[in-house]
Amino acid sequence: MIRVEHIPVDGDDRRTVAMVTIDRQEKRNALTPGLLDNIANVATLVRAGDGKAHAIVLAGADPTFCSGFDLALCKNDPLAMGDLLTRLSAAVRALRNCTVPVVAAAQRGAIAGGCALLAGCDFVVTDANAKLGYPVVRLGVSPAVSSTTLRLTIGDGHTRERLLDPELITGAEAIRIGLASDCVPTPEEVLPRAIELATILARKPHHALVATKRWCNEIDGSNDSKLHAAALQASLALAGGEEERQRLQAIWK
Numbered sequence: 001m002i003r004v005e006h007i008p009v010d011g012d013d014r015r016t017v018a019m020v021t022i023d024r025q026e027k028r029n030a031l032t033p034g035l036l037d038n039i040a041n042v043a044t045l046v047r048a049g050d051g052k053a054h055a056i057v058l059a060g061a062d063p064t065f066c067s068g069f070d071l072a073l074c075k076n077d078p079l080a081m082g083d084l085l086t087r088l089s090a091a092v093r094a095l096r097n098c099t100v101p102v103v104a105a106a107q108r109g110a111i112a113g114g115c116a117l118l119a120g121c122d123f124v125v126t127d128a129n130a131k132l133g134y135p136v137v138r139l140g141v142s143p144a145v146s147s148t149t150l151r152l153t154i155g156d157g158h159t160r161e162r163l164l165d166p167e168l169i170t171g172a173e174a175i176r177i178g179l180a181s182d183c184v185p186t187p188e189e190v191l192p193r194a195i196e197l198a199t200i201l202a203r204k205p206h207h208a209l210v211a212t213k214r215w216c217n218e219i220d221g222s223n224d225s226k227l228h229a230a231a232l233q234a235s236l237a238l239a240g241g242e243e244e245r246q247r248l249q250a251i252w253k
Contacts (some may be wrong), residue, residue: 066114095120105194140243
């Protein structure tokens with residue numbers, strides 16, 4: 001479900017861009033616990049000293065970057081939502097704490113958990129008409145788990161708007177509020193631009209980038225494990241509850 005490829009930088013296999021691709025095209029790259037674990041594991045391995053990868057591109061196989069959680073897993077398992085939220089929190093934190101720059105290639109859509117992954121990345125490339133956001137309050141699910149990293153990306157005011165308002169925004173609007181760092185006209189241009197940006201970053205002095213990202217995480221609160229845990233707990237407190245079950249059952253009727 002996750003493909004990892006190494007793209008040599010300037011023909012040198014010792015310095016690469018690691019392409020991490022979510023590959024569940026038949027499910028619009030919907031997230032499962034195992035898939036989220038795989039994303040976290042890749043980011044953790046790079047952090048632990050994968051000398052080849054000097055930047056990461058997090059992508060989704062066409063057509064859509066990520067449609068969020070695979071809600072079919074929750075149909076007959078009241079514990080599934082809590083498991084998904086817990087693994088999502090770990091994956092986002094692993095991306096945030098990865099020592100090398102992480103560039104997301106978010107074409108066409110990044111919904112709910114898919115949008116949460118973006119806030120764990122250092123750069124987000126999307127397209128003007130992409131749909132992004134957190135519509136999960138409609139399902140009786142709290143997106144509070146996403147709040148810690150999202151507020152570091154777009155600030156408190158925009159975070160409050162996006163988490164409380166279930167409407168999706170466009171890629172162009174994502175640029176305005178700071179959720180995306182680069183917006184190209186069409187979905188087909190997203191991945192090439194993300195690879196281009198990651199390659200530029202991978203060419204830069206490695207140790208200087210690592211030290212700088214580590215310090216940015218220190219001063220902005222990315223390393224505050226208590227805050228991350230509290231945000232996750234706020235979402236878990238509702239997971240599997242009556243409101244969630246009723247809303248999800250309405251989808252499957």
